[in-house]
Amino acid sequence: MSERIAARSLNNPWRVAGHYFFLVLLALICLTPIWVMISTSLKDQITIFDGKPIWFFFVPTIENYQDVMGAGKFDKYLWNSIIVATVSTFLTLLLGGLCAYSLARAEFKGRRFVANATLLVRMVPPAVLAVPAFSMVLAFNLRSDLMVLIFFYTALNLPFAIWLLFGFYKQIPVELEEAAIVDGASPLQVFFKVLLPLMKSGYAVAGIFTFRIAWNEFVLALLLTGRNTRTLPVAVSGYLTDTGVEWGRIMAMGTLIVIPPLLFTFFAARQIIAGMTAGAVKG
Amino acid sequence: MPGVGLNNVVKAYGSTVIIPDLSLDIRESEFVVIVGPSGCGKSTTLRMVAGLESVSAGTIHIRDRDVTYAAPKARDIAMVFQSYALYPHMDVAGNMSFALRLAGTPRAEIDQRVKRAAEMLELTDYLDRKPKDLSGGQRQRVAMGRSIVRDAYVFLFDEPLSNLDAKLRSTMRTELAILHKKLDRTMIYVTHDQIEAMTMADRIVIMDQGIIQQVGSPRDVYTAPKNRFVAGFIGSPSMNFLDGELHGSGSKLEVHGQGFKIPVSKRMQITANAAKDRRVTLGMRPEHFAATANKDGKYAALNLDVDVAEYIGSSQFLAASLGGQPITATVDVGPDAEPMGSGQYFFDTNRMYLFDRASGEAL
Numbered sequence: 001m002s003e004r005i006a007a008r009s010l011n012n013p014w015r016v017a018g019h020y021f022f023l024v025l026l027a028l029i030c031l032t033p034i035w036v037m038i039s040t041s042l043k044d045q046i047t048i049f050d051g052k053p054i055w056f057f058f059v060p061t062i063e064n065y066q067d068v069m070g071a072g073k074f075d076k077y078l079w080n081s082i083i084v085a086t087v088s089t090f091l092t093l094l095l096g097g098l099c100a101y102s103l104a105r106a107e108f109k110g111r112r113f114v115a116n117a118t119l120l121v122r123m124v125p126p127a128v129l130a131v132p133a134f135s136m137v138l139a140f141n142l143r144s145d146l147m148v149l150i151f152f153y154t155a156l157n158l159p160f161a162i163w164l165l166f167g168f169y170k171q172i173p174v175e176l177e178e179a180a181i182v183d184g185a186s187p188l189q190v191f192f193k194v195l196l197p198l199m200k201s202g203y204a205v206a207g208i209f210t211f212r213i214a215w216n217e218f219v220l221a222l223l224l225t226g227r228n229t230r231t232l233p234v235a236v237s238g239y240l241t242d243t244g245v246e247w248g249r250i251m252a253m254g255t256l257i258v259i260p261p262l263l264f265t266f267f268a269a270r271q272i273i274a275g276m277t278a279g280a281v282k283g
Numbered sequence: 284m285p286g287v288g289l290n291n292v293v294k295a296y297g298s299t300v301i302i303p304d305l306s307l308d309i310r311e312s313e314f315v316v317i318v319g320p321s322g323c324g325k326s327t328t329l330r331m332v333a334g335l336e337s338v339s340a341g342t343i344h345i346r347d348r349d350v351t352y353a354a355p356k357a358r359d360i361a362m363v364f365q366s367y368a369l370y371p372h373m374d375v376a377g378n379m380s381f382a383l384r385l386a387g388t389p390r391a392e393i394d395q396r397v398k399r400a401a402e403m404l405e406l407t408d409y410l411d412r413k414p415k416d417l418s419g420g421q422r423q424r425v426a427m428g429r430s431i432v433r434d435a436y437v438f439l440f441d442e443p444l445s446n447l448d449a450k451l452r453s454t455m456r457t458e459l460a461i462l463h464k465k466l467d468r469t470m471i472y473v474t475h476d477q478i479e480a481m482t483m484a485d486r487i488v489i490m491d492q493g494i495i496q497q498v499g500s501p502r503d504v505y506t507a508p509k510n511r512f513v514a515g516f517i518g519s520p521s522m523n524f525l526d527g528e529l530h531g532s533g534s535k536l537e538v539h540g541q542g543f544k545i546p547v548s549k550r551m552q553i554t555a556n557a558a559k560d561r562r563v564t565l566g567m568r569p570e571h572f573a574a575t576a577n578k579d580g581k582y583a584a585l586n587l588d589v590d591v592a593e594y595i596g597s598s599q600f601l602a603a604s605l606g607g608q609p610i611t612a613t614v615d616v617g618p619d620a621e622p623m624g625s626g627q628y629f630f631d632t633n634r635m636y637l638f639d640r641a642s643g644e645a646l
């Protein structure tokens with residue numbers, strides 16, 4: 001039925017044109033800000049503030065990049081970001097996976113409720129947690145320690161990771177584990193040889209979300225980091241100065257910040273496809 | 284005694300008792316089929332033998348060794364699951380060799396064993412396919428293959444054929460029987476399908492509500508069911524049950540009920556005389572009805588009101604009633620007969636069964 005409608009609509013040139021119009025529009029909406037960021041990062045201060053915006057024809061300069069990367073602590077901030085994002089992603093997947101597995105396999109009343117309720121926690125915006133988080137960190141005198149951010153990002157991301165992985169684990173029939181046990185697999189072998197290969201897509205999806213959030217998060221990072229523990233998003237805000245906003249440098253840094261999560265996503269997305277082709281879990 | 288022994292095994296989930304007290308001895312190399320309606324505790328029993336389910340009380344022995352608390356891999360068992368439970372990310376060869384690889388079997392031996400099992404199951408051309416690229420029947424055979432490369436002491440099957448279509452199922456039944464002959468291993472097979480049980484088993488265990496109702500050869504349980512449950516469960520279409528009373532005495536003993544009076548066969552007379560004042564249930568298998576009387580006179584004439592006569596080749600299946608109670612019969616009238624109508628039919632009284640109406644036990 002719906003296929004027939006789809007087929008008929010594809011025969012109508014106006015409809016096809018309409019479809020493409022919408023797709024192009026959506027693509028433009030998504031891509032324009034990125035182009036503005038990249039192009040601005042390649043302009044000097046004068047070109048940027050030149051009366052009307054220039055979209056394409058200007059003389060590119062890498063001055064902003066040199067500035068940003070040369071400025072004292074860029075390496076340090078990049079390193080902080082990488083540590084915080086990867087370690088908290090690793091912890092989230094490890095702990096979230098264990099929780100999700102227990103929720104999916106253990107039999108107790110209200111299990112599904114618990115699994116879904118984890119999502120509610122996720123509804124709380126991080127900014128709301130900023131003040132309590134800040135006072136906790138003060139109380140334990142932990143400011144300027146990267147562990148603090150890792151800890152908060154893990155806590156922040158766990159609910160979503162648990163909920164997502166719970167759904168993936170639910171799809172794997174218990175019989176697969178039992179078959180492996182009968183075949184002589186130890187608990188660790190059951191996990192690494194049977195469950196993990198089938199959970200690749202699940203962990204990849206959860207990993208992408210977790211990594212991106214940890215990488216981009218700003219409010220908590222601003223409050224909870226000191227001079228040496230800043231992450232890149234916080235460092236960007238340093239270019240909002242009393243004497244003006246340095247758009248060129250902000251955009252250059254923004255462009256640099258986007259690269260690692262892009263690489264991470266490409267890598268993880270490969271696992272999603274690997275997981276999907278690993279195949280029909282149900283016989 | 285070698286083989287598999289369950290001794291006073293109890294299984295309860297909390298306060299719900301699934302299996303109150305089960306004892307069963309299975310001989311070495313025997314093909315035992317546990318059959319019973321859905322939910323009666325067959326899978327639970329099998330899974331306790333496998334070690335996938337703990338026992339609440341009692342002991343389990345495999346090959347003279349108490350394995351009650353042993354892990355599955357220490358029990359020398361192989362198991363085929365109803366859903367096959369093939370590893371989706373491994374190809375057929377990978378699925379079949381998984382257990383051997385875990386056990387650290389040398390590569391050459393693994394290859395050889397997988398090859399032999401694949402030949403036996405006609406899977407040689409599919410060894411590098413993933414389960415999702417196989418048909419239902421092929422998946423089923425891979426599941427079998429995965430267990431036979433193990434060369435385990437006991438093979439456990441939990442309704443392995445129930446996801447196949449009727450034709451494939453009967454082919455696989457035959458293949459399984461052949462496999463059992465070739466491997467000569469102890470096999471415990473669980474099913475709700477009495478035809479599977481009858482065709483494959485050396486011995487049948489009939490279970491209901493966690494209790495073994497009868498253990499015996501297919502012939503035993505068909506010809507001498509211990510109670511009404513077994514009588515109704517074994518045989519297809521199932522046995523007719525009619526309420527009745529015993530009248531007369533000695534060799535003149537008869538069962539009287541609504542619309543029928545049937546003389547009790549010689550075979551039944553002694554036991555039936557002893558139970559004369561009890562209310563009974565008369566059991567008649569549909570296949571023991573006929574359209575014409577036999578010369579030896581051991582037939583009772585009954586007037587059946589036939590509602591429908593279904594053509595099934597050389598015989599016809601009758602959905603009828605006798606004195607207002609529904610009754611089924613299959614009568615052998617040859618492939619060319621007209622649909623049968625209401626009238627007189629003949630029941631072979633030598634084949635009658637009598638049950639105590641209150642307890643359901645056979646007289």
Ligand SMILES: Nc1ncnc2c1ncn2[C@@H]1O[C@H](COP(=O)(O)OP(=O)(O)O)[C@@H](O)[C@H]1O
Pocket residue numbers: 296299301319320321322323324325326327328
């Ligand atoms: N984990 C469990 N908790 C409670 N009851 C269970 C559990 N597993 C099975 N049962 C019950 O035990 C009974 C027997 O189940 P099962 O052995 O699977 O039956 P069968 O294989 O004969 O169809 C069923 O009534 C089922 O509801």
Ligand SMILES: [Mg+2]
Pocket residue numbers: 322325326327
């Ligand atoms: Mg079952």
